[in-house]
Amino acid sequence: TMTVSFVDHAGRRHQCAKTGYHAKVNLLASSKDIQVAFSVVGGSAIFKVDRSLPEAPWVKDVQGRHLPETFVYDSDPPRHVQYFIRGPSLHSFVFDVDEREDSESLLELISRDYHCVRTMQVAYTDSSGARQEWSSTGYNVKCHLPSEARNVEVHFSVVGGGPVRKVDRR
Secondary structure (H helix, E strand, O other), X not given: OEEEEEEOOOOOEEEEEEOOOOOOOOOOOOOEEEEEEEEOOOOOEOEOEXXXXXXXXXXXXXXXXXXXXXXXXOOOOOOEEEEXXXXXXXXOEEEEEEXXXXXXXXXXXXXXXXXXXXXXXXXXXXXXXXXXXXXXEEOEEEEEEEOOOEEEEEEEEEOOOOEOOOOOOO
């Protein structure tokens, strides 16, 4: 369950909750003091992990208790925020957060084969006509493209191997 609390343009606090695998809440652009928290139906609150470390250890207070994960956006929040949750019902955590503006597009590579690391290479022409290039390697790679990007090319390869080949999935 995603619980969202916010203050509207008149200064009144509102709260709404959505449950499901693809819960979505739309807020007015004038919303402020936005707080987002999560819990699992039949489980517990979703607790904070340190997403900067690969093993994503639990964040605890001085007494050793797990801290609940709450995202706070005081004013001028991103136009798009998407949270990705993993784990069983009693030990779920937010493993990734995608924040971006309406003026961006997202290219994302998700590899479920943890024995094979992949690289995504992106090239595009920016608004000034200059060619821009970007590359990253991993199991979950994201590239935010500006809205004015043109002539976008995306290539994939396997680290230590060759290119990823196109497959007809029909």
